[in-house]
Amino acid sequence: GAGVSQTPSNKVTEKGKYVELRCDPISGHTALYWYRQSLGQGPEFLIYFQGTGAADDSGLPNDRFFAVRPEGSVSTLKIQRTERGDSAVYLCASSQTGGGQETQYFGPGTRLLVL
Amino acid sequence: QKEVEQNSGPLSVPEGAIASLNCTYSDRGSQSFFWYRQYSGKSPELIMFIYSNGDKEDGRFTAQLNKASQYVSLLIRDSQPSDSATYLCATASYNNNDMRFGAGTRLTVKP
Numbered sequence: 172g173a174g175v176s177q178t179p180s181n182k183v184t185e186k187g188k189y190v191e192l193r194c195d196p197i198s199g200h201t202a203l204y205w206y207r208q209s210l211g212q213g214p215e216f217l218i219y220f221q222g223t224g225a226a227d228d229s230g231l232p233n234d235r236f237f238a239v240r241p242e243g244s245v246s247t248l249k250i251q252r253t254e255r256g257d258s259a260v261y262l263c264a265s266s267q268t269g270g271g272q273e274t275q276y277f278g279p280g281t282r283l284l285v286l
Numbered sequence: 287q288k289e290v291e292q293n294s295g296p297l298s299v300p301e302g303a304i305a306s307l308n309c310t311y312s313d314r315g316s317q318s319f320f321w322y323r324q325y326s327g328k329s330p331e332l333i334m335f336i337y338s339n340g341d342k343e344d345g346r347f348t349a350q351l352n353k354a355s356q357y358v359s360l361l362i363r364d365s366q367p368s369d370s371a372t373y374l375c376a377t378a379s380y381n382n383n384d385m386r387f388g389a390g391t392r393l394t395v396k397p
Contacts, residue, residue: 204384206384206387211294211389211390212389212390213290213374213376213387213388213389213390214330214374214385214387215387216384216385216386219384227384230384262329262330270380272317272318272337272378272380274320274332274335275332275385276332277322277329277330277331278329279328279329280329
């Protein structure tokens with residue numbers, strides 16, 4: 172079946188602009204995660220959804236970052252007033268029901284560059 | 287101190303050799319341990335997971351876990367040039383919903 176998909180694959184924006192990054196998880200997966208990966212680093216947790224609700228948003232760096240998953244499937248990560256330090260690869264992952272023992276499957280990522 | 291530590295490498299081994307990748311973690315509540323492979327410019331893909339102390343083998347890959355020492359390793363036997371990638375170690379606990387990743391070890395297998 173289809174894996175996790177993310178759009179756009181690349182996004183270039185100017186400092187101060189607003190961006191939206193989209194994630195379409197594996198069909199039937201109720202758990203969805205957003206991570207951010209900077210060059211030379213491992214993925215860093217941002218937010219976890221269980222169904223439609225954000226069960227854990229403790230990784231969001233500040234209030235410029237927000238994510239939604241209104242129908243429990245597709246999720247959008249929103250970044251307001253982008254800063255150059257927001258440049259990174261934003262990865263989305265999904266798992267069947269959530270929980271520490273489940274395998275998370277990653278999408279291809281969105282490469283965000285803030286000029 | 288980072289929660290998950292890995293030697294960044296690069297680790298270089300000749301084709302056919304055994305590659306040994308190591309990882310230590312600080313959270314004693316960690317219950318699940320994962321090894322992901324990440325090719326340059328690509329997303330992480332799961333290689334193996336391990337939950338119990340000891341060894342777990344899958345083809346050319348063996349994961350080893352020692353919870354007392356808070357140590358996880360991945361052995362790759364008969365290394366191939368196609369194994370050249372960054373290997374990410376990740377941990378998870380029952381209480382956390384996220385995985386904690388190390389920075390990764392870059393492996394190069396030379397023909």
